Amino acid sequence: MNGKNAWKKAGPLLAVLMALVLVPGACLSRTAGFTSQAAAAKEQVLTLRVCNWEEYMDLGEWDPEEETIDLESGDILGELPLYEEFEDWYYENYGQRVEVEYSCFGTNEELYNMLTLGDVYDLVCPSEYMIMKLMSEDQLVPYSAGFFEESDPLNYYERNVSPFIRETFETHEIDGQSWSRYAAGYMWGVTGFLYNPEEVSEEDVSTWALLSNPDYFRQVTIKDNVRDAYFAALGAIRHDQLTDAAFLAAGDYPEALERTMNDVSQETIGEVQDYLQSVKDNAYSFETDSGKADMITGKVLANLQWSGDAVYAMDQAEEDDFYLNFAVPEEVTNLWFDGWVMLRRGISEDPAKQQAAEAFVNFLSMPENAVRNMYYIGYTSVISGGVDGDQVFEYLDWTYGAEEDEEETVDYEVGYFFDPEADPSEYTITVPADQVQRQLFAQYPPADVIGRSSIMQYFDGDANAAINRMWINVRCYNLNKVPVFGRVLLALLLCAVVAGLFVMRRKGRKR
């Protein structure tokens, strides 16, 4: 009875509480409805759903005092997030209001799972292998013919993309269709080692076998990611073949290299597994994101790293007067790209939406915006500029060019990226000698590193399953490793635990 009375008293109170929660919510949704209705009457707002890597776009709010990039062609300063600036830019140039819904993902696999589970986006930015996978599954919308029209001044991507990137995107195909039809590049780079030059010799870091080098027992980290680990392991196992003079001199070297680095035969997977097993016993750890911090704090001496993250780590370390280098092993390096692709399910044959998506890519490809992104995130943009300004090259010189009183300088050629046909001296910058092993090297690797780079395909079906199985084999504790007495001990322990629980339960009941 008492209880019931209590409820009666509490009733009105609860009602008030609930009203407090519910009423403002209802009001909010109503006003939102009104404003959007009003807007619709005036003009329709298009929503563009963009999903990008975390921390992979300039979000503005730079300090004008400290961070203005004062290039010859004008100052560059990030004030607003780029995707917000795009909204105004699009209205000015296309006369249509657009609203960007910007969200982020953490890994390619996470993005793929999000798409599988029903999340809908118009424009996403996965890595090359995920682009290939999405292409082969017919999930992508090809770029329109207008996007490739160089005469259109708004086609910043087509007009300013690096010839090197353009060629790579055109010559690589999936199911007979080149990537360039479906993907526009965003950032690119290679893999290598970030290392502490005081502790690790150049010779040791010049091979992927550093990972299993006992001289660095528990002092090298590797990526916790099956593709990067597989690639590095293959580089180490195939060292002799990959550095053989005849192999290097052969006419079909690039194709042979790519074949070797995409070998997923049973025996090769077995070899990789054995090698990675030894890496697990020798390395410091498999890391997802802690590698950079561990390099900077000196916990490890070398770290398998992507070039962009290496730049970031080198910058951070420098602030504490600690200097790290970046090296690309002599065997091979993994050339990777992240690119913008339009999803069929999001665009759904809406030409207005596709136009906005393509314009978004073009907006990001304006040389000035490419520089802002590079400054903000440390990765290398696929944009080289030229037609719409030389800000990218100027920025390179601004960042790395030697001061006049610099003692040791070298000339560094990056013509392959900006314009292979121009005189090499035109795209050569004079830099402090140590930059040849540091940020500049990571951001724009020299032509010989690019020469020994290979793209890693996506693996499907059985190959994918076999590689993932291999990875689980490496990472799991195998039951067969337990000796016989261990098993007996274990069985006894298990029995003891269960018996103990039973006894306790009995006792509990007795009480």
Added chain:
Amino acid sequence: MKLQFSRKTLGIPYGIFLILFVVAPLVVIVSYAFTNGTGRFTLSNLTGFFADPNTLGTLLYSFVLAFVTTCVCLLIAYPVAYVLARFHWKRRSVLLMIFIMPMWINFTLRITALKEILTLIEGNLAFHPFLNSVIGMTYDFLPFMILPIYNTLEKLDGSLLEAAADLGADSVQAFLKVTLPLSVPGIVSGISMVFLPAMTNYVVLDMLYNSTYIMGSLIGSYFSAYDWHGGSMIALVLLVIICLFTLLTGRDEENARGGALL
């Protein structure tokens, strides 16, 4: 306007919660676990689990890790709880708070700090991955062991101990015959609050550089390889193990009213 709530209507929010976040996911997991890529019913995921030395090895590794963690937690927590509960400190609640305070700090932050401390002590963390994992888990779960034990000990009727003394028991005997048996519910409750999470909390291992998978990370690796079916089966088997464990200990937990302070 007169509003009246019966108990039934007041239960609706929780009912909705239950269906959305407990029942629905469970149905999804079960359906994934017993189907293959084409959506057909299959038992191959289940047989695959028990035929694979890797999953069984991982189960064993997780079990041993959780077992050692639980033992260490118990060895530390019992004396602490005993001292806190039996001796009449002036500021007992302050003392207790000190032990609970770590829980107020963000988990990632705590483990990162621990990582630095351990690096200072050990020099190189990678030499003792198992030990570090145990330390990390103990650090993380210790309050969950202390609180339920403290609760039972604190409510223990002091006259029982006086009676034991009157009947000629010395302090050791009184502890073994009276205090310990009466604190069993708290111990059991603490064990189940430490042991089960310790089997799957792979973030601790990740952050402290133990490269060997435990159950949580194994499920994650299945998912990132797009194998929802195999991953769901592992999750389901784990769930069954936990259910069995809870069935065995359930009754005592009720008595313990553990975690009432949480």
